[in-house]
Amino acid sequence: MPELPEVEVTRISFADRIAGAQIVEARMGKPLRWPLNCPPNALAGMHVLAVRRRGKYLLLDLDQGLLLVHLGMSGSLSFMLEPPAPGKHDHFELRTSQGVLRLNDPRRFGAVVFAANEVDPVAQRLLGKLGMEPLDDGFDAKLFHQGLARRKAPIKQVLLAGDVVVGVGNIYASEVLFLAGIRPSTPASRLSRPRAARLHQAIRDVLTRAVERGGSTLRDFSNAQGEAGHFQLDAMVYARDGLPCKVCNAPIRTMRQGQRSTFFCGQCQNA
DNA sequence: AAAAGCCCCTGGATGC
């Protein structure tokens, strides 16, 4: 579910409120994608200094380490002063001096992992091969083009892979390619410098707007204050199979790429 | 080295 905008919106919605808090107690429910690699008790007493994001990972900086949180497909966080009793799908919880951070994740593709710091092998295994941050100044159009140049796979799948640029998931990959006028099946290496530059700009535009709109809520996403997002209403192609293109009226088409659905306009995206 | 497939898991929507 959560792509970069949803993760960033989540981060913004609780980072300031949890900063400075001391962890009173941590508890795990059912196992997530990876087991928490330390006893939950070991986190007690530590302080949360800040919350950062790298790709789709949330990084909780602690005074004695780093907690990496991934929301997988169906995860969402909440941060509340007085939360209700844990539900069936609440699988991780940090009780702190400033509120309770809780991870709800029905499918349990999410994860919470502890590392000593960012260069710890545990962290590097997850973060080491991530590509450029699309909303950072370091996301350079020329570097982006160079990254695409050595990949022959379809551009949609190169975007999803996250080793050239991070954070673009299944919704935003379709949206970004529509905005850039690029067919999702085009081999990444076949994009000219100007077309790669156009895609580079589309990624920045779409992700920025999606963050401003509070992310996309397809079924159950909400930020840490329980608020849904609205970007799905702005989607030009995602989940619009058969509906008229908002630009040219041609029916939006769908196809499967790497076991995932892709949506595109055959008219607006013709190369 | 890169690409393609598989799989982890639960739940909602759809079809018979």
Next chain:
DNA sequence: TGCATCCAGGGGCTTT
């Protein structure tokens, strides 16, 4: 109503 099937916002791992 019940049951089977398909699909869903991710991504690491294994196989080609």
